[in-house]
Amino acid sequence: AQSVTQPDIHITVSEGASLELRCNYSYGATPYLFWYVQSPGQGLQLLLKYFSGDTLVQGIKGFEAEFKRSQSSFNLRKPSVHWSDAAEYFCAVVRETGNQFYFGTGTSLTVIP
Amino acid sequence: DAEITQSPRHKITETGRQVTLACHQTWNHNNMFWYRQDLGHGLRLIHYSYGVQDTNKGEVSDGYSVSRSNTEDLPLTLESAASSQTSVYFCASSQDRLEAFFGQGTRLTVV
Numbered sequence: 001a002q003s004v005t006q007p008d009i010h011i012t013v014s015e016g017a018s019l020e021l022r023c024n025y026s027y028g029a030t031p032y033l034f035w036y037v038q039s040p041g042q043g044l045q046l047l048l049k050y051f052s053g054d055t056l057v058q059g060i061k062g063f064e065a066e067f068k069r070s071q072s073s074f075n076l077r078k079p080s081v082h083w084s085d086a087a088e089y090f091c092a093v094v095r096e097t098g099n100q101f102y103f104g105t106g107t108s109l110t111v112i113p
Numbered sequence: 114d115a116e117i118t119q120s121p122r123h124k125i126t127e128t129g130r131q132v133t134l135a136c137h138q139t140w141n142h143n144n145m146f147w148y149r150q151d152l153g154h155g156l157r158l159i160h161y162s163y164g165v166q167d168t169n170k171g172e173v174s175d176g177y178s179v180s181r182s183n184t185e186d187l188p189l190t191l192e193s194a195a196s197s198q199t200s201v202y203f204c205a206s207s208q209d210r211l212e213a214f215f216g217q218g219t220r221l222t223v224v
Contacts, residue, residue: 032210034212034213041218042218043203043215043217044156044205044213044215046212049212051210092213094210099144099209100158100171101158103156103157104155105155106155106156
C-alpha cells in the first residue's frame with residue numbers, strides 16, 4: 001500500500017512565481033520526512049529533511065517545507081521559482097520502525113519564462 | 114570524497130538472460146537499497162540490506178535477488194530478465210534514517 005502520496009503529477013509555474021508541492025503520508029506516528037529533487041538523467045539529491053523540533057525546515061536552493069502533524073502533510077515551498085528548478089520532486093518517508101525509505105510517485109515541475 | 118557508483122549506466126539484454134547490476138559505496142554505510150523508477154510509480158523498493166549477510170525483500174522483489182558479502186557492495190541480480198523489468202534502477206545507501214545517498218542510476222532495457 002502506498003504510504004506516501006503526492007497528489008500533483010505535474011505542475012507548471014511561471015518563473016518568479018511561488019511554488020507549493022504537496023505530500024501526505026499515511027502513518028499515524030511521526031516518521032522521518034524528506035524531499036528529494038531529480039534532474040533529468042540524474043540521481044536524487046536531498047533538498048531537506050525533518051526529524052523533530054521546529055516544524056518549518058529550511059533546505060538548499062531556497063526551498064523550505066512545513067510539517068503539519070494534524071494533516072499528516074509535509075509540503076514543499078519556494079517563494080520565487082527559477083528556471084533551473086524545473087525537475088522531478090519526490091517526497092520520502094522513513095517509518096519509526098525500520099530504516100527503509102519509501103517514496104511518493106513524484107511531481108514534475110515545469111517552469112515557463 | 115565518499116560516493117556511490119552504479120555500473121553499467123546503460124544495458125540492453127534479452128528476455129530470459131541473467132543480469133547483474135553493480136552498486137558500490139564508499140560511505141561505509143550499513144544500509145543499502147535498490148529501487149526501480151517507472152513513470153507513474155515513482156521509486157519502488159526492490160530489496161534492501163542492513164549489513165553484511167543481511168538481505169530483505171521490498172515492495173517489488175519478485176524476479177530479483179541481492180547478496181551482501183561486504184559493506185561496500187550490493188549487486189542486484191535479475192534471475193531471468195523479463196520485458197516488465199525494463200526500467201531505471203537506483204542504488205542508495207544510508208546510515209540509519211538520516212539521509213539516503215543515491216547513485217546515478219542504471220537504465221536497463223529488456224528486449
